[in-house]
Amino acid sequence: MIARLEASFRQVRQFSADASHELRTPLTVIKGEAELALRRPRPAEDYRQVLESTLEEIDRMTQIVDELLFLSRADLGEVAIESLPVRLDALVEDIQRQAAVLGQEHGVQVTVGTVEPAVVQGDELRLRELLLNLVDNAVKYSRPGGKVEIALVREGTTARLSVTDQGIGIAPEELGRIFDRFYRTDAARAHAKKGTGLGLSICKWIAEAHHGRIEAQSTMGQGSKFTVVLPVVHD
Ligand SMILES: Nc1ncnc2c1ncn2[C@@H]1O[C@H](COP(=O)(O)OP(=O)(O)O)[C@@H](O)[C@H]1O
Ligand SMILES: [Mg+2]
Structure with a gap:
């Protein structure tokens, strides 16, 4: 019983750590690229590339958050399933x-x-x-x-x-x-x-x-x- 509880706590901790890590990576990319772009004036094309890359990372984060939301609602028994x-x-x-x-x-x-x-x-x-x-x-x-x-x-x-x-x-x-x-x-x-x-x-x-x-x-x-x-x- 105690072993099972410990395993399940460990799973929750691991899950939070993984979730934070997965969201942190795209944030790091966005921040790094924005800082670099702002360091000096650049041609419009460069800004465009930074914005495109930012959008890609945002899409990625959106997907992670949507999927996480689904899974936590599923865990809570809040996802309705038609029959x-x-x-x-x-x-x-x-x-x-x-x-x-x-x-x-x-x-x-x-x-x-x-x-x-x-x-x-x-x-x-x-x-x-x-x-x-x-x-x-x-x-x-x-x-x-x-x-x-x-x-x-x-x-x-x-x-x-x-x-x-x-x-x-x-x-x-x-x-x-x-x-x-x-x-x-x-x-x-x-x-x-x-x-x-x-x-x-x-x-x-x-x-x-x-x-x-x-x-x-x-x-x-x-x-x-x-x-x-x-x-x-x-x-
Ligand atoms: N058809 C497949 N061929 C090879 N590996 C697969 C396949 N489907 C799933 N996997 C493995 O299972 C993992 C988990 O799949 P999934 O949860 O859909 O994650 P994702 O598609 O985001 O990588 C994948 O990262 C991959 O390692
Ligand atoms: Mg997949």
Whole structure:
């Protein structure tokens, strides 16, 4: 009991430390660049570049704060989840275009494989967010020319929604940690600068709020497969 409490306090402390650190980095960049720009008069183009970089850092901080806000509201039980029938196959068809565009930006081809009909009880917007988050990761951690496939199959009383990529992969010892808040693998940090390490925590919360779970399989350097397993509505 005491050990559990200590572990949970440690987690909260670690979380605050990580959150502060992640927000501090963009602030340091903005401050440094503004100070440098103000040191002497400069051509308009230089100011423009500083403002562009400032905007990028602000976008990053906004994303971190939005995701943190979501997670703390989720912790407090304040996130409302709809409970309506959602056709997952229609959802997959629906995000196909958006997913393809995400891929194009990185030279990655996003395709849809097998899609079997499946209806779950839940919140369409959240499920869409979950799937887009997984596609975003799959594309981001792919290499140009890589392929990403979305698929949906029925298995007994569950629907298995998967996103498979041929990207950088995740080492076995890190697979257990990627759903932790702020956790990003070194390979991921080296591959893609952008990221908060909060997306998968949100995905996991959404899957569990639907009485489901999310599984990750991966081979380092070869690719990863994320599968969301959700109970289907009787039909
Ligand atoms: N498709 C993937 N391929 C390789 N690594 C991944 C993939 N998806 C997630 N990861 C790893 O899990 C970490 C956490 O993912 P996430 O919470 O979405 O954070 P972010 O996308 O901001 O890096 C990533 O930083 C990366 O290390
Ligand atoms: Mg992500």
